[in-house]
Amino acid sequence: MTVLLLAETHQGRLATDAVARTLSALAPLGDVHVLVAAGEGAEAAREAASLKGVSKVLLAESESLRHGLAEPAAALIASLASGYRHIAAPATAFARNILPRVAALLNVMVLSDVIAVHGAESFDRPVYAGNAVQTVQSTDPVVVFTVRTSAFAAVGRQEGAPVERVAAVADPGLSSWIEDMAVVSERPELASARVVVSGGRGVGSKESFDAIIQLADKMGAAVGASRAAVDLGYAPNDWQVGQTGKVVAPDLYVAVGISGAIQHLAGMKDSKVIVAINKDEDAPIFKVADYALVGDLFSIVPELTGKL
């Protein structure tokens, strides 16, 4: 039994941590072939080949694959599918866009956000904002699924596996790329950071969100936000932590001015240690916090940044 893993790449670079975590989820399922589909993917392919558990890398390079558009990527994966029992990818925006389309082309279901693999047909996945966990058994001939990376540790390195080129399929030309407005940052990535500092509506403005960023930088942390903070323009959309944003499980999560709605908890409640800073002593976030500091964030956050 072989698994086809769609590698996450951005501008030809491998999202190594996401792929390495997905590989540990796939370990019980057998051999893994990684598919790198990109404009130029040779470097990403080499990187993927050096991750433990990968027995072969398939490299498809084409202009149509450069920007992660779903139609050419899904057509490519469907064309390769016949050799595989499982088709998987990390549960990121990139793969969530593509894999359900692949599943439809193969007339099978897709499982989103797998958090445990029990065997070839048996998986756990959260539903209802993580308030319930289902164990499901797939009856499909090919199991297509995405993996919640925060639930798995990254695999280590190995001697490079072979890289084989595969042809991209013809671009169906249904959609075209116009522009990326990506924020390049030196900070650790939300999904893989050891520490995350998040701000909510309580932070009050985009200007005062700088205090959250300064605290994060002092801690070497990634910055997160609640939906309210993103909706109000304090933080960019890809910082949103929660049921419908990113799911994180760092060693330390610091929630500042966040009330703790279930949709937010869904994205951070598996963190090892949670600190909550909130002026409302009855805020629901304190029910999940290991350390609760009741008070005004406008004095606490600068003091904390200063003393660390």
Place this chain on the structure above:
Amino acid sequence: MKILVPVKRVIDYNVKVRVRTDGSGVDLANVKMSMNPFDEIAVEEAVRLKEKGVASEIVVVSIGVQQAKDTLRSALAMGADRAILIDATSDVNQDIEPLAVARLLSRIVEAERPDLVIAGKQAIDNDMNATGQMLAGLLGWGQATFASKIEIADGRAVVTREVDGGLQTIGVRLPAVVTVDLRLNEPRYVSLPSIMKAKKKPLEERTAAALDVDVTPRLKIVRTVEPPQRVAGVRVASVDELIEKLKNQAGVL
């Protein structure tokens, strides 16, 4: 231009779900149900496109139990023109999987020939985030998921998408499927007169069987459990105490 919007009846986002202790699932009888919040955003966008004169007709479709008529009535009150209920089960606890939903929607698309389908990015009950992409795949249409901005011009939709590193803008040829994210718009409140008016708007009924789509689940739910619960920790009195605890007790600094 005709727009089709699939709307799902789900447990209200404010309700805390109760997981049955015998592992058999979540109890949905007698809990407050509402339109999936992302679908409200989708309906709102369709209505705005109609108000701008870009769209001429909005058809909403819901798949599930008879009670989903309430969801359709809410969409009609927001400004949709017509509704179609696809009766697919009589069991309020049965979720119809995205593949079956997409198959049923593709039948409706074949009959209605919309230029655009606007769906939610994710249903907040099963958290699948799949139906729109599956429908686009089945139809062989282009797709633009996680939209935070939609503009229609020259036979295509120009869509800004919420993606991992920020935002991406793509153009997708019509007909197409767009799925919407939270920042696209803020759905309107419906007024009493529009609720009354919605009662007179047409609501057709179909059945999954008559549309010849098998809704038998591909994923067998073996067990549903509550995840391990966290327990509240300790209150610290000062920043100094917090730092001390994080260093010496938690060992994370």
